[in-house]
Amino acid sequence: MDQAISRRTFLGAASATAAAGMAEGRPNVLYFFADQVRACEPGYAGGKNIPTPNLDRLASQGVVFTNAISSCPLCTPYRAMVQTGRWPTFSGGVLNWINVPSTGQSMADTFARAGYDTGFIGKWHLAAGARAGTLERGKPPKPGPESEFVPPGPMRMGYRYWAAYNFHANFAKPFYYRDTPQRLYMPGYETDSETDMAMEFMESCRQKKVPFLLTVAPHPPHPPWRPEQVPQGYLERVPKDLYWRPNVKRRREGRNADPRCYYAMLSNVDDNVGRLMKFLDQTGLAENTIVVFTTDHGEMFGSHGQYNKMVPYAEAVDIPLIMRWPGRTRAGSKCDALYTPMDHFPTLASLCGIEVPDIVNGMKLSEQALGRKGKERDGALMMNFVSHWDYPETNTEWPEWRGIRTKQHTYVKWLNGAEELYDNQADPYQSRNLFDGRRTPEVMSKLRSRLRELLEETRDDFSPGTAYAQWLTPDRDVIRTALGPVERRQ
Numbered sequence: 001m002d003q004a005i006s007r008r009t010f011l012g013a014a015s016a017t018a019a020a021g022m023a024e025g026r027p028n029v030l031y032f033f034a035d036q037v038r039a040c041e042p043g044y045a046g047g048k049n050i051p052t053p054n055l056d057r058l059a060s061q062g063v064v065f066t067n068a069i070s071s072c073p074l075c076t077p078y079r080a081m082v083q084t085g086r087w088p089t090f091s092g093g094v095l096n097w098i099n100v101p102s103t104g105q106s107m108a109d110t111f112a113r114a115g116y117d118t119g120f121i122g123k124w125h126l127a128a129g130a131r132a133g134t135l136e137r138g139k140p141p142k143p144g145p146e147s148e149f150v151p152p153g154p155m156r157m158g159y160r161y162w163a164a165y166n167f168h169a170n171f172a173k174p175f176y177y178r179d180t181p182q183r184l185y186m187p188g189y190e191t192d193s194e195t196d197m198a199m200e201f202m203e204s205c206r207q208k209k210v211p212f213l214l215t216v217a218p219h220p221p222h223p224p225w226r227p228e229q230v231p232q233g234y235l236e237r238v239p240k241d242l243y244w245r246p247n248v249k250r251r252r253e254g255r256n257a258d259p260r261c262y263y264a265m266l267s268n269v270d271d272n273v274g275r276l277m278k279f280l281d282q283t284g285l286a287e288n289t290i291v292v293f294t295t296d297h298g299e300m301f302g303s304h305g306q307y308n309k310m311v312p313y314a315e316a317v318d319i320p321l322i323m324r325w326p327g328r329t330r331a332g333s334k335c336d337a338l339y340t341p342m343d344h345f346p347t348l349a350s351l352c353g354i355e356v357p358d359i360v361n362g363m364k365l366s367e368q369a370l371g372r373k374g375k376e377r378d379g380a381l382m383m384n385f386v387s388h389w390d391y392p393e394t395n396t397e398w399p400e401w402r403g404i405r406t407k408q409h410t411y412v413k414w415l416n417g418a419e420e421l422y423d424n425q426a427d428p429y430q431s432r433n434l435f436d437g438r439r440t441p442e443v444m445s446k447l448r449s450r451l452r453e454l455l456e457e458t459r460d461d462f463s464p465g466t467a468y469a470q471w472l473t474p475d476r477d478v479i480r481t482a483l484g485p486v487e488r489r490q
Helices: 002-023 053-061 075-084 107-113 190-208 259-283 341-351 441-457 465-471
Strands: 028-034 063-068 117-123 161-165 212-217 289-295 322-324 333-339 380-384 401-405 409-414 419-423
Touching (some): 028 259, 053 259, 053 322, 107 212, 190 259, 401 441, 409 441, 419 441
Parallel strands (some): 028 212, 028 289
Antiparallel strands (some): 063 322, 401 409
């Protein structure tokens, strides 16, 4: 027995040493994504409500992907696509508050095996948390006292350093966990404190001379948009009269839903991006660190008469994406390749010289990131599987749809059979629905056909949202996907 333990210890140490040697000289990755940031908001994209000097500077130093989309504009599906690199129908990440199964081949798993220190800070939202125990609205769940604790092991998908929580929305008094279910409180505003922890983690890696993959996921500027959830002094930065997009049909203003709070939180995000850039410069890490700034989805803010996300329109789907690697990405450049959440894993792994697992469905867009030509998709599949973000429902608040996005068009088919087509170049506010096909018969035919192909490729039979209850236990464990039964790792 002692010999067996000794041998396992030796092999583990040998494997770690080999991985560390393999990682030597490889770039670090800092992946920073705030929650619910619209592509149109930063200054570099023409934003009018608040200045974003740090995001603007980051954009001037790197490449901006102008066709980055949240292909399933909802928190958990986006996060599952980033971490697994897989279609939601294959990973099971089709709605919020579910225990997305680990395959052992997620992004952080892969980087860790290549000798990287891996860290996650902030909102995880890939666990059942407070919704465990029921799949129906109105039925009480059965969460434990610390339901937002994600224990060490497969549920963390390869992240070794952990300063995170599954979900909460108290930004002024935020809590998080490390490796025990003891609730810890951040000393300041959420995004500020998470930035402090990010710098501590990166400094530790610098001291150890080990490359890192660090994901930082602040919850702001997600709702609630109330003054008490805004960092001190930031609401005063926001003009009293906001700019609203021309397609806004319904404004919602008031203390309990004050859009000025959104912009105050976003201003704080911008400041913290500046703090991270300054830290990288001062420590000498900037030169060999790939910085990614993006988000999980946008926010409708009254456009088309809607709020929140889960719809196929630009305000919900279009997201900011900046990638900077000094001396490698072209400063101030733009790339119009269609970029989906699944593409982060293979793109970043490829830039770091790491082999991508075969199960990954995303595309390597590393050549495009470096300003070169490479293979691109002709259209990106978009989807909304359920009509409530937390429950497998159909035809309630956010009816189900599937769609395809090209560089020029957005085509959508709703579960009830209705269709929409927009020319995003001629009509950026998507005010003219060209669905009847009389003016664009060739476009409609091509997009309908391509959507059918993509649904077949992803084994998506466009079922009502209620069908996905069969994929879950009452405790919200994913037990099957479009690929069949799931064997959960222990």
